[in-house]
Amino acid sequence: MIVSWPGRLSWRRIAATRRRTRSGVTTVTDVFGLSHKESGSGDGVNPVQPVRHEQVVFCTDERSGLYAIIAIYSTALGPGLGGTRFYPYESEQAALADVLNLSRAMAYKNALAGLDHGGGKAVIIGDPSADKSEALLRAYGRFVQSLGGRYYTACDVGTYSEDMDVVARECSYVTGRTPAHGGAGDSSILTAFGVFQGMRAAADHMYGTSSLSGRRVGVEGVGKVGRRLVDHLIADDAEVVVCDVDERAVEWVRQRHPAVEVVPDAATLAASDIDVYAPCALGGALDDETVPRLKAKIICGGANNQLAHPGVEKQLAERGVLYAPDYVVNSGGVIQVADEIGGFDMERARARAAMIFDTTRRIFRSAEEEGVPPAVAADRLAERRMSEIGRLRGIWLRR
Secondary structure, eight states, X not given: OEEEOOSSOOHHHHOOEEEEOTTSOEEEEOTTSOBTTTOOOSSSSOOOOSOOOSEEEEEEETTTTXXXXXXXXXXXXXXXXXXXXXXXXXXXXXXXXXXXXXXXXXXXXXXXXXXXXXXXXXXXXXXXXXXXXXXXXXXXXXXXXXXXXXEEEEEOXXXXXXXXXXXXXXXXXXXXXXXXXXXXXOTHHHHXXXXXXXXXXXXXXXXXXXXXXXXXXXXXXXXHHHHHHHHHXXXXXXXXXXXXXXXXXXXXXXXXXXXOEEOSSHHHHHTSSOSEEEEOSSSOOBOTTTGGGOOOSEEOOSOSSOBSSTTHHHHHHHTTOEEOOHHHHTTHHHHHHHHHHTOOOHHHXXXXXXXXXXXXXXXXXXXXXXXXXXXXXXXXXXXXXHHHHHGGXXXXXXX
């Protein structure tokens, strides 16, 4: 793993160490003392997976208050592509854990979406409502530019298309911009559409029909993606139950769809009498406490890294719960912003996002044929594409 430390950090602070365990697995203890093999964030963010990223960059600009981490998991299929999350992490360890997991998920997501992009992600540590500024965003853009095109950034939690317009004033490798600047706009449009297609595929596999009509669907988190997913579900005549920590988001949905039922929290929703559970908030929704309480037979949502730790996918399979891998069904957003790089066309991007239905069905079939959970089948398909296409980089072409 290559770790870059631009900015004014001292060598004392950035010193990294490697140690070899008795099993022979090398672990990296980073600048925060976090083991990339063994540690987790301890605050609801997924534990760091035992992987090796190509590059991790720590970015600081003291005057603007910028502290960001950019992680590039793989460029086997092309430059890394993934959004920038602006979030008030409780610790630097939590931020690092999140960006490592998210960038890995982006590599798999882009592979299964058929994109010629690898996996990358960035996090900015702070409260976007208080800390976001033009100077901070432009400083961040300069760090992305310094990577020379190895990473394309876009929107994520806490960032919007308007923010990407500001970042783009210092950087050429930005997508997810506003339509006024030639961009695709809000990527949650096709993210929600793709999740709905994955849910239709899961219903087809479980019930023999792709319609959600009459099914009771619980949506955890009705932010940018969740609220649009509710629109699709209501249009398909599903019964919808929602929850969100933000009362304003709940009220927005309630005013738009008065028939939607509201429950107080995620724990109540997960234990509700629902057919489909759709996690659309932050990661780690499916853990050892939640899974045993689930009554839903299908899980399909827009949140990233829904499985709190390896092994949860087996627990779900043992309980007869059909899990639609998150990075498969929520890839509509990255399909949308990737299309923008070559000149955006919504019809073309939407048609590609509609293929999430077929991809999800293919994964369910592969899982049954191989006798593995759908998450394992999805990983294998993604890894196969990264290996087969990535190897072509060895064939030299004149540029």
